[in-house]
Amino acid sequence: MAPTETLEATAKAARPEDEPVVVFDHVSLAFDEKVILKEVSFTLFAGHTKIILGASGAGKSVTLKILLGLLKPDAGKVWINGRRVDPLTEEQMMAVRADLGMVFQEGALFDSLTVRENVGYKLSEETDMPVEQIDARVAEVLGFIGLGEFIDRMPSALSGGQRRRVAIARAMAAKPKILLYDEATTGLDPVTAITVDDEMIKLRDLEKVSSIIVTHQLRDAFYVATHRAVRRNGRVDIEVAEATKEREAEFMMIRDGEIVFEGDAAELRASKDEYIREFLS
Numbered sequence: 001m002a003p004t005e006t007l008e009a010t011a012k013a014a015r016p017e018d019e020p021v022v023v024f025d026h027v028s029l030a031f032d033e034k035v036i037l038k039e040v041s042f043t044l045f046a047g048h049t050k051i052i053l054g055a056s057g058a059g060k061s062v063t064l065k066i067l068l069g070l071l072k073p074d075a076g077k078v079w080i081n082g083r084r085v086d087p088l089t090e091e092q093m094m095a096v097r098a099d100l101g102m103v104f105q106e107g108a109l110f111d112s113l114t115v116r117e118n119v120g121y122k123l124s125e126e127t128d129m130p131v132e133q134i135d136a137r138v139a140e141v142l143g144f145i146g147l148g149e150f151i152d153r154m155p156s157a158l159s160g161g162q163r164r165r166v167a168i169a170r171a172m173a174a175k176p177k178i179l180l181y182d183e184a185t186t187g188l189d190p191v192t193a194i195t196v197d198d199e200m201i202k203l204r205d206l207e208k209v210s211s212i213i214v215t216h217q218l219r220d221a222f223y224v225a226t227h228r229a230v231r232r233n234g235r236v237d238i239e240v241a242e243a244t245k246e247r248e249a250e251f252m253m254i255r256d257g258e259i260v261f262e263g264d265a266a267e268l269r270a271s272k273d274e275y276i277r278e279f280l281s
Contacts (some may be wrong), residue, residue, distance in 0.1 A: 115152065
């Protein structure tokens with residue numbers, strides 16, 4: 001690791017917990033005449049969750065693409081871990097993405113690779129980590145999500161929920177401190193979706209991962225916001241969160257590219273806004 005990289009890693013590790021890890025500052029983006037985002041501003045704090053809601057085409061997934069550097073805003077500023085990223089080149093963004101994990105709607109696993117190879121893919125392709133260390137990390141994260149025995153299976157042998165959980169394992173293999181979920185439970189039945197929700201909660205509460213969840217699945221959004229993970233006597237329990245913990249999950253609703261609501265689960269449920277009431281119904 002170069003000296004500058006060492007300094008950056010040390011500075012990042014020393015960041016106070018009450019400092020934001022993601023900042024959008026009046027971010028705007030349009031495709032020709034169509035406005036996608038209009039002066040969107042929000043912050044995400046370490047170990048907290050931001051849940052982005054909105055109708056299809058409202059601009060939810062675009063926020064993730066801007067964070068990943070796949071799209072550049074027309075105006076505004078974006079910071080990740082204290083570093084302004086919107087002016088960075090593709091090469092410069094590679095270092096930023098090292099601390100970002102992404103989970104897509106379909107899991108996006110490589111069908112020709114085993115679960116082991118899928119989870120370890122980024123480590124083997126983008127680092128010089130020895131094979132034995134990669135295998136140990138893969139086994140660790142698969143154990144964390146309860147799929148250790150599936151390590152040598154092909155994706156085709158997994159259920160839909162198992163594929164999503166393997167995708168989460170792959171996203172967390174490189175130990176990112178920020179995870180981005182884009183409709184991670186869409187298309188899953190309610191029981192299976194809860195198993196994926198539980199992994200999001202465990203990563204947030206036990207691994208202190210900050211998360212941004214884009215979804216239109218209200219059931220899953222409220223579940224993640226109102227539950228917590230607790231480790232007791234060697235096992236992990238998912239239970240209803242107390243009010244102070246619940247407030248660490250903030251909802252943000254986007255309508256036609258603008259934020260029309262920000263607040264916790266209780267505030268969202270209590271909103272009298274007609275658009276929000278219709279959306280929640």
